[in-house]
Amino acid sequence: MTDLHYWPTPNGHKIAIFLEEAGLDYTIKPVDISAGDQFKPEFLAFSPNNRMPAIIDSAPADGGEPITIFESVAILVYLAEKTGRFMSHDVLGRIPSDHHESQALRHLPRGLRT
Numbered sequence: 184m185t186d187l188h189y190w191p192t193p194n195g196h197k198i199a200i201f202l203e204e205a206g207l208d209y210t211i212k213p214v215d216i217s218a219g220d221q222f223k224p225e226f227l228a229f230s231p232n233n234r235m236p237a238i239i240d241s242a243p244a245d246g247g248e249p250i251t252i253f254e255s256v257a258i259l260v261y262l263a264e265k266t267g268r269f270m271s272h273d274v275l276g277r278i279p280s281d282h283h284e285s286q287a288l289r290h291l292p293r294g295l296r297t
């Protein structure tokens with residue numbers, strides 16, 4: 184189970200879209216950034232840059248302790264590695280080229296436009 188600390192902005196949507204498309208079990212934990220939730224100590228404990236999204240994965244692949252991750256690109260790469268979905272396992276496949284997977288990697292840092 185993954186907790187997604189989320190607010191409906193482009194960076195939040197990126198993670199929600201991945202979780203949905205990968206069919207992963209997750210729970211949305213709202214972080215109302217207009218109300219200042221991102222500055223609460225309990226949120227800063229795992230997202231020290233006071234920004235959402237962040238995730239807490241209570242079922243990491245190694246069966247160990249829950250893993251917390253902040254920064255949308257770090258989260259996307261983690262989830263892609265964990266699930267084997269949406270990113271090449273061949274490092275050469277990630278080098279910018281016309282290959283669609285490396286194009287996807289180049290787009291990861293971008294926000295979505297609504």
Ligand SMILES: N[C@@H](CCC(=O)N[C@@H](CS)C(=O)NCC(=O)O)C(=O)O
Pocket residue numbers: 192193194195216221233234235236253254255256
């Ligand atoms: N580089 C970060 C940016 C995240 C980000 O800017 N989040 C914004 C909303 S889209 C936020 O939480 N802002 C709260 C604040 O700046 O206080 C990422 O990709 O996760």
